[in-house]
Amino acid sequence: MADVYLNSRYLGVVENIQAFVEDVKDLRRKGSLSEDVNIFADDRAKEVHLFTDEGRARRPLIVVRDGKSLLTEKQLQQLAQGELSWHDLIRQGVIEYLDAAEEENALIAYDEADLTLEHTHAEISSGVISGITTALVPFANYAPSSRIIIGSKNQKQALGFYASNYHIRMDMDANILHYPQLPLVKTKIHDVVDYAEHPSGQNMVVAVMCYDGYNMEDGVILNKGSVERGLARSTYLRPMGIEELRYSGGLVDEISVPDKDVKGYRTEHDYRHLEGDGIVSPEAKVQEGDVIIGRTSPPRFLSGLDEYNLSAATRRESSVILKHGEHGVADLVIITENEEGNRLVQVRLREERIPEIGDKFTSRHGQKGVTGILVPPQDVPFSVSGIVPDLIFTPHGISSRMTISHLIEIVGGKVGALNGRFVDGTLFEAETEESLRQELQGLGFRDDGTEVFYDGRTGKQMLARIYVGNMYYLRLRHMVGNKMQSRARGPIQLLTRQPTEGKAKEGGLRLGEMEKDTLIAHGASLLLKERFDSDRVTVPVCVKSGLLGYFDARSNKLISPVFGEDSQLSYVEMSYAFKLLMDELLSLGIYPQLELENKY
Amino acid sequence: MSKLSEDTMKEYEDRLPPALIQEIAASLPAGIAKDKLIKICDRVVETYQKARVNAGECVGLVSAESIGEPGTQMTLNTFHLAGVAEMNVTTGLPRIIEIFDARKEIKTPMMEIYLKSPHNQLEQVKKFATKIKETLLGDLVSEYALDIFNQCLAITFNSALLADYGLSTADLIKLMKTKLKGFVVENTAGSITLIQKGKPEEIKALYNLKEKIRLVKVRGLKGIKQVLPVKRDEEYIILTSGSNLKDVLDLAEVDGTRTFCNDVHETLAVLGVEAARSLIIREVFRVIEEQGLNIDIRHIMLVADIMCVSGLMKGITRYGVVSEKASVLARASFETPIKHIINAALEGEIDYLTSVVENVMINQPVPLGTGLPGLVTKMR
Structure with missing residues (x-):
């Protein structure tokens, strides 16, 4: 006797759990029930759960009956010849999809050889225990799982060819890799997901060695010659748009070159890229501060008094202006209408990104690194045969992370490049290291992948042989160009008069509480004062009342808030934040009195 | 040491601390010349002056950073050694926070009791340990039987335990007779029966009695929940969980010069502020060493000094030191x-x-x- 639930909703009771479950499964395999139905018997709770709802992760398995796989040799041949399709197998009940719940009732064999009478299913391939992005890591069974996960996550950040219609799309922060390639060492999943249609890396010649320490602590060294020939070059695309909004009273925005009498008019120079319609001319090189789309808005909040004010009646400037640090080429201009029928103008900015120091690269094995230097081509180490690496990877990255798959890919890539073929690195089914080594030896190279190298600067032979080969390297989207920022003087906050925070606002880097402590610990208190001078103010303080006074420009006198002109006021230097605190205390009804004494 | 040398050293009394002067005197060769001695002393003075903290050096901040930075690396969970008899004592960061906050109720109060010479051998220590352990009647009971018809409560004791403690049923009856008024205590076969005197009331009184009996103290010191004799060097000491410093020190066998408890407030109350200060230093330093960190003990001493200057115990909290x-x-x-x-x-x-x-x-x-x-x- 067991309760039956359909999508977690109570349905009824069955007498015999096993018989019921088997019935449902049989019906599903025969096709009488939808293949989307899954059933799960909870023996302990005496419950049977049927699931038909959407959103369950399900995976295909081969059905096993009496210890024998239902998938026959004949069917495999028919599949290969195209006489049978995947869906035919599902319809025949040879393959079925299980969800997480039904898996609890199944005993799944990893391999056909493991099959016993108790098994209910078999894996189609033992490699399917991984997800799609994880399956894109070659030789994944030769690396710790943690690294494979990192590797698969890194691939999601790689620049590539994300959509073939990218040139007419307006995606935010799009990156397109120039000359993307298919990996020489690939997995079967690369074919399954049509990786050739959207590749995201390049096959680089990688040498595992040090070069003056420029690749220490996960650095990578790039060959400047390769970079100048277009290695890992990419384009950064960013759209910016604006609408002609409608306001109450029939007022509308207008996209045009603003008139000079518009409120907030910038300099004529800033509008120089605009064409007659108020939109940049395509292929114009624009810098920060330049206007991309000119727009004026109707005056805001017309109140009674403003009718006498001439400037209030004029229109306001509300153009799209490039912010601090932004620059590029106007790539594409689209003029259209949005859902509300307002005119919408979008401009896409294009920027060529050549790899530079600080850009991030990774192999597919969680071995990411940041460019430490671009070595001039004549200084790059070279092999006997004249092969020059595109990228130099540090050997210290291997020992602690134990990514043997990274090393095997180098050999695999080398074999692939030399023999002009793709190498299979599918999880659990990859070509063996021995076979790759033998093939490499047959091609006239050392089987361990090392080669005699010469220092490009001195021409001397290196003491050690260098491990070199081809690897699929990915350029990641974290580029210094988007992140680097510095400031000396710049914008400040209105309230505290301290520097703004964050790159977008051209902000400073905060010298925080603990950093303050380090300066004090060294006794550098005058230096500390200088550091905190960013909001320094000099204010007149009334000696009698101890309150902050002010300078009255009309009478050219200092005025005390309590005694007016009948008091002595002294200028005192303090932080604006403290002046603000005093004002706030006043607003609390607390009288913060400053007692002045001679500094000397 | 010669009279001459002694006189020479006297001149340095205002420039060097007594401990240093003694150290110099102890290491001097016999019959040293006066000019050589002066040279030595001058060098000591120079080195001593150099070692002193400069005026305007912010020692507090340096201490705070020196303790705070390694504190971020401290592991929260402590290591346990399998098979070694040990007490469960809070260590690591929680313990340091507990001490610096000067908590009144610490998580695991414990004591290390040292015994004077003839008493510090295994047999005596074991005996002493059972003597001071707080034993309640409830610990010895194996079964309570409530007889509603006869309005009585029969208690069966664990005879094996009784033997361990060296107690007889008669002792317990005597104890119960003194502690419990209004009940007749009878020794029936294998158990003790308590019968309510006078009119039979509700059984609630018997329930209450049961709860009350459990908490009757048979022997030992209040608060000493567990005892563990442990060999330390050549002698045996007792580790206790739970502490009662005052009563323990009153016992004749206890070596009061070495016995301590890890409760700062208790130490302050019993032994005074200097002892409490040493305890803070000792306990914090022990935790730091346990974690394999290296912090100069003077930083901890400074913190302990600040906590104790007032003669009271002030934690590093907004109610303690900061409020001062x-x-x-x-x-x-x-x-x-x-x-x-x-x-x-x-x-x-x-x-x-x-x-x-x-x-x-x-x-x-x-x-x-x-x-x-x-x-x-x-x-x-």
Whole structure:
């Protein structure tokens, strides 16, 4: 006797759990029930759960009956010849999809050889225990799982060819890799997901060695010659748009070159890229501060008094202006209408990104690194045969992370490049290291992948042989160009008069509480004062009342808030934040009195 | 040491601490010449002066950083050695926080009891340990039987345990007779029966009796929940969980010079503030060493000094040390600013801007290091 639930909703009771479950499964395999139905018997709770709802992760398995796989040799041949399709197998009940719940009732064999009478299913391939992005890591069974996960996550950040219609799309922060390639060492999943249609890396010649320490602590060294020939070059695309909004009273925005009498008019120079319609001319090189789309808005909040004010009646400037640090080429201009029928103008900015120091690269094995230097081509180490690496990877990255798959890919890539073929690195089914080594030896190279190298600067032979080969390297989207920022003087906050925070606002880097402590610990208190001078103010303080006074420009006198002109006021230097605190205390009804004494 | 040398050394009394002078005297070769001795002493004075902290050195901040930085690396879970008899004692960061906050109720109070010479061998120690362990009647009972018809409660004791403790049923009956009024205590076969005197009331009284009996103290000191004799070097000592320093020190067998408990407040009450200060230093340093960190003990000594200067125990909290700060602004910038500012406004407090935080706030040089010296010459 067991309760039956359909999508977690109570349905009824069955007498015999096993018989019921088997019935449902049989019906599903025969096709009488939808293949989307899954059933799960909870023996302990005496419950049977049927699931038909959407959103369950399900995976295909081969059905096993009496210890024998239902998938026959004949069917495999028919599949290969195209006489049978995947869906035919599902319809025949040879393959079925299980969800997480039904898996609890199944005993799944990893391999056909493991099959016993108790098994209910078999894996189609033992490699399917991984997800799609994880399956894109070659030789994944030769690396710790943690690294494979990192590797698969890194691939999601790689620049590539994300959509073939990218040139007419307006995606935010799009990156397109120039000359993307298919990996020489690939997995079967690369074919399954049509990786050739959207590749995201390049096959680089990688040498595992040090070069003056420029690749220490996960650095990578790039060959400047390769970079100048277009290695890992990419384009950064960013759209910016604006609408002609409608306001109450029939007022509308207008996209045009603003008139000079518009409120907030910038300099004529800033509008120089605009064409007659108020939109940049395509292929114009624009810098920060330049206007991309000119727009004026109707005056805001017309109140009674403003009718006498001439400037209030004029229109306001509300153009799209490039912010601090932004620059590029106007790539594409689209003029259209949005859902509300307002005119919408979008401009896409294009920027060529050549790899530079600080850009991030990774192999597919969680071995990411940041460019430490671009070595001039004549200084790059070279092999006997004249092969020059595109990228130099540090050997210290291997020992602690134990990514043997990274090393095997180098050999695999080398074999692939030399023999002009793709190498299979599918999880659990990859070509063996021995076979790759033998093939490499047959091609006239050392089987361990090392080669005699010469220092490009001195021409001397290196003491050690260098491990070199081809690897699929990915350029990641974290580029210094988007992140680097510095400031000396710049914008400040209105309230505290301290520097703004964050790159977008051209902000400073905060010298925080603990950093303050380090300066004090060294006794550098005058230096500390200088550091905190960013909001320094000099204010007149009334000696009698101890309150902050002010300078009255009309009478050219200092005025005390309590005694007016009948008091002595002294200028005192303090932080604006403290002046603000005093004002706030006043607003609390607390009288913060400053007692002045001679500094000397 | 010769008279001459002694006189020479006397001249250095105002320049060197007595401990150093003794150390020099102890290591001098016999019959040393006076000029050589002066040379030696001058070198010592020079080195001693160099080792002293400079004026304007912010020792507190350096201590805070020196303890705080390794503190971030401390593991929260402590290591346990399998198979070694040990007590469950809080260590690591929680223990350090507990000490520096000067908590009244610590998580695991414990004591290390040292015994005087003839008593510190295994047999005696074992005996002593059972003697001081707080034993309640409830610990010895194996079964309570409530007889509703006869309005009585029959208690069966664990005879094996009784033997361990060296107690007889007669002892327990005697104890119960003194502790429990209004009940007749009878020894029936294998158990003790308690019958309510006078009129039979509700069974509730019997239930209450059962609870009461469990808490009757048979022997031992209050608060000593567990005892564990442990060999330390050549002698046996007793580790206890739970502490009762005052009563333990009253016992004749106990070596009061070495026995201690890990409760700072208890130590303060029993042994005074100096003992409490040493305990803070000892306990914190032990934790730091346990974690394999290396912090100079002087940093901890400074913190302990600050906690104890007033003669009371002040934690490094807003109720303790911080509340003692002279500056309103410094207190307000730590925690609960509104409370401090409002109270300062009510009292008309004056901030003389003599310390660090308040000067950072108003952007004046802090009176430390380069900010300390002022102009001597007066401007005319």
